[in-house]
Amino acid sequence: MSPRSSSTAPTANHAHTRERGAPMSNTHTTPTHRPQHLDEEIAGGVGESPLRPDGSLKVRGDFAYASDLWAENMLWGATLRSPHPSARIRSIDVGPALRMDGVRAVLTAEDVPGRNLYGLKDLDQPVLAEDVVRYRGEAVALVAADHPETARRALDLVEVDYEVLEPVLDAERAAHDDSLPRVHPGGNTVRYQPIVKGDPDAEADVVVSGTYTVGMQDQAFLGPEAGLAVPAEDGGVELYLATQDLHTDRKQTAAALGLDPEQVRMTMSGVGGAFGGREDLSVQVHVCMLALHTGRPVKMVYNREESFFGHVHRHPATMYYEHGATRDGDLVFVRARLYFDGGAYASKTPVVVGNGTTLGVGPYSVPNVRIEGWGMYTNNPPCGAMRGLGAVQPAFAYESQMDRLAEELGMDPVRLRIRNAISRGDSTPSGQVLDYPAPVAELLRRVRELPLPRESTAESTNPDIRDLPGGASNTTHGEGVVRGVGYGVCIKNICYAEGADDFSTARVRLQVVAGEPIAMVHTAAAEVGQGLVTVQQQIARTELGVERVNIHPNDTSVGPAGSSSASRQTYVTGGAVQAACRAVREQVLERVAQRCGDPVERLSLSGGKVVSETSGVLADLAEVLGSEVVEATREYHHRETFPLDEQGHSERAQVQHAFSAHRAVVDVDTELGLVKVVQLDCSQDVGKAVNPDAVVGQIQGGSAQGLGLAVMEEIQVDGGRIRNPSFTDYLIPTILDMPPMNVDVIERGDPNAPYGVRGVGEPPTISSTPAIVAAIRAATGKALEHVPVGPEHIVE
């Protein structure tokens, strides 16, 4: 075990805004003789936006994704899935499938070598269904064949005799009606969590209430689930795959295979997006079972339709809210009941309930609170992690409520928000004091000041239809088009919470290759498109003063990094890389210190040189290193968090909070109910923009995903069945739906975090949705209590 890094002191704790790329202000005196110029020779350090090492490959289409994996002599795997949301399996006959030409294996629950259960939080999901199936799409049997088409056709020959059962389909009913069938033996509640603060029965002058629902959203990553398993000589298996978290996959896979974790070696292959949908297992155990059974490499890759059944989705929610305020607009209380439909297996439902309730009043200071959250089992498709986990749903509700309250008070909705905005030193409903900047009011002011678009083209005499709702579909030339503006602001916790030991590991090696010092960074942290590879390079350049930084492929031969989720990797893996680099640097400097007599504290690495504060350049780094390899491995653990008690209290349930504010401008064809989002602007505090371009990219992408939830993205489930498992009917925004953005990034460093960073990826997904719906309400006057908002909600 490598030692924990001494919680690294933050280098940035700014309480002011900086222009992009401007140098950090230093509070301490800059010593003379400090060879600043050498700093600038190293391009692409922290705070700059160097090109991604994988960028050109991806743009050219040359990047190898997991679905491109190939091995000599490999077989293809396929999965038989339940056609019923709830049924008992009477029998399975694999004979006919096994007799088909080209079929090499047909496996069922009986063939699971180890524990036939897995799950991120609760061990409740079988690798292959045993006696019952709990959702339409549950894996029942596996086939390996010489050809993917053969494997697919063999699935039709596996005979499963089902006794169809009555499914549980309504999460809210499941929470209160004990007469419903039990989806799992322990009952239908995965987690119930109340949060109580102050006087939960407080009364107020002005009270508004509403019931809000959020549809089931899909991560819709473009690269489907894929993996290639190769049996190894030691009886273990090598698995090449696309995932968000290698070590958690390994732990679960090894247990199911009955192997030691060391016998399951995983290597990350190109990940085509994740957004939470790759946290749970998909092909992992299945493909390894087939490979171990046949003794041959086996590849599995889902097609788009199967992908809709092969990963969890965002929890649909029904939320009852009541807000009370004084006539002046001070929030007096918030009371809410939140029902999250977790579907057939728990997955991340416990975390969704934890986040949903603790963040359920939004980024506001509220004296009296009662929030109750239920995460339920049903026979609907399983739901789990997705960007904005558990915070997306209540944000739609509480922001809708803030607008409703503003209307009731006759107050400007932004003013109402600013008046009640939480700030540093305030406490959350669970009793956590925010001991870092929380510039919610500032974000609202800033986003309001961003330039507005030109007036609606609908007003002009000869509008270009492409600028109007419906676009080239030619549905309006301006008729019925009304413009609306709306705001949304949100709070999201960063990193794992409620007592999880959240850490990452980095191994950094420094050596001279062909006369040049080169750093190698090795972590298991998944690059899922967010640009973590670039961030790691930037940190190593900054800390080690070298130009060339190679990123070792992610695998399980280094310690865990945790999941690329919860907006946490730049924070924790960034922290681990920083710590490992500093340990390497220390070793190098100590050597020079011994030789030259300068104390280590006065030395630094910069521009490939060892530099002394007092006497300038002392030596070439390459020379100092010679043929030696300096290596260090460090873990970075963020400060501790604690569980919630039965009243939902905790001194620190969450390690950090992030905030973003959106303004949406929409044109709505009020007669047809068609919407064009004309502009979507965002102000966000990112603590420290390690890579400003990547930060803006995250904000744009997150906003697009929030736009999708606002106006089009919904998995339609009827009787436990998905009606639109394709990109033909599950619509995600195209380039013609996503408008230009003004993105305003501010950096209020978090003193607890490496470089002062604050998680970036999730907040923009959260605050964009309510802003867009508020804008549609402003244009139409409709209540709009469901997202996505469809044309029929606007015209009916």
Add this chain to the structure above:
Amino acid sequence: MDFLRPADWSEALEAKAKHPEATPIAGGTDLMVELNFDHRRPEILLDLSRVEQLRQWSRLPEAQGGVLRLGAGVPYSRLIDEVGAALPGLAMAARTVGSPQIRNRGTLGGNLVSASPAGDGHPPLIASGAEVEVESARASRTVPVAEFFTGVKKTVLAEDELVAAIRVPEATGPQQFSKIGTRNAMVIAVCTFAVALHPRRETVGTGIGSAAPTPRAASEAEEFLAAELAERDQWRRPTPLPESVVDRFAELVVNATAPIDDVRGTARYRTHALGVLARRTLGWAWEEYRNSAETAGRQGCA
């Protein structure tokens, strides 16, 4: 699976006669989706992409009254660029199909034979009174587009027949096409409406998509409007249409539909939206007609 690649039209017809079970493939933008979903497993694919005749279009001799003959394999992008001025309604519809990639490959012939209720090419063809040229090694015939479809994904094609071309009368008056989708691009229609004014014949054409098992014309709406226009001598001296006429036209359009609830929208919304589209498209077409009549009138006086 066998893959036949006829070099020209007569080879294609012969191949289809010899292998009636062969499935033709043009742009493949419908068929490949079906194959990927395993909805179809053809034994033989008949690739039409080398058949030059299918990729050409021409103007039929004037004697036949200004008709464009569009080879079944002309992709949407070329229809927009090359015949957009002569067939504005069809071009508007073509612009709404899929994405640039789909418009580069997808063909009108494929759109017709797929016979989806949501085929965007169908309503403007019906509104224009277009005909499908169907051919086999035995014989050839023409079928009015409105009669080409016999049900969802079903057409009148016999098993040895191929679509050679679509004959579309050139526009002699304004045409409009509108499509409702829940996204601003790349979307299957929730419903569509096409209208074409035919001043020379003093008739009105309409086409409705995605609101019944097959695309269809709103014949009563067409007749009502034509009668109104004739009665008030509107073709020669156009004035703004009375609100009551526009409303009645929209009502008759709606009456011609038989929409259902599905993943893309409700029957109720479709009915509502078609009413709005009928009013708007007629308004735009009529305004354009009045403006052109005015211009023509002014030129006549000068």
